[in-house]
Amino acid sequence: MNCKGVIREISNYIDGDLDPVVKQELERHLEHCEDCTMIVDQTRKSIKVLCDSRPVSLSAEVRARLHAALRRKIDHNAS
């Protein structure tokens, strides 16, 4: 496998979603290619940074509107 092949499969590799033979080929390439090893590592870290990003809190007004709408729905269903 060459560098282009690694880049094409990088996402599947990180997800553990590669055929064992392809995975072995990819890892054999990584053993001697510093650039690809770095890209795999940085891509994995990038996903983690994205995954760890915090949601913005809802404003009190939107939160109150949501809860009021839900309460109306619950009361309507109960009546």
Add this chain to the structure above:
Amino acid sequence: MFGVIFARETGFGVMVGRALYPVSAPKPHALPSTVVRDDEPLLVDSARSGNTSAFEELVARYEDKIFRLTSNITGNREDAEDAMQDAFLKAYAHLKDFHGESRFYTWLVRIAANEALMRLRKRRPNHFSLDQPIEGDSDLMPRELEEWSPNPEQLYAKSEIDNIVSAFVSQLEDDYRIVLVLRDVEELSTQETANALGISLSAVKSRLLRARLKLREKLSRHFRQGALN
């Protein structure tokens, strides 16, 4: 607070406290889930049997995350708020149809993603396609090839990193953004993402690959050694 009401009314205070108990996302996702807590099935069962406070606790637990999802998909505050509200109302109305085939959060994400996509399509008719094949792979080869600082996250305050990531996500092409958000922010599996969007696995994978590579490029500009000098 909904959480307080639920704890008082049901006596589940200890179990549904604010402590986080992350559980793993289903395979093939390789990253640990930061979204779902392990008392969720208990709350869902309680809500399904008519305990409205249990449903309200679920809303309180996920409202910020669902709002992030609808914001990330629509890119429009008003649409995001409407989509979030309608998603929770629909989830409540259809709670009896949820039989636990997936996690409740995944089910909720699917409903919210649909609500958000409907609004995005209304605003941008014929503007994006989620399942059209992506031609060629000349766009794949990385341009940024520099080592990152050993602890890049420590170069910035958490809020700064959140802003960098948020700006990146909002500028990404619609189809890449939607797939990336469902897969790597909401932690749906590749198959769940494909199901939620009604597209093929290969369509998800090709968009996810490009979105992840673009994310790395973007972060490289901030995280490479000496980036702050």
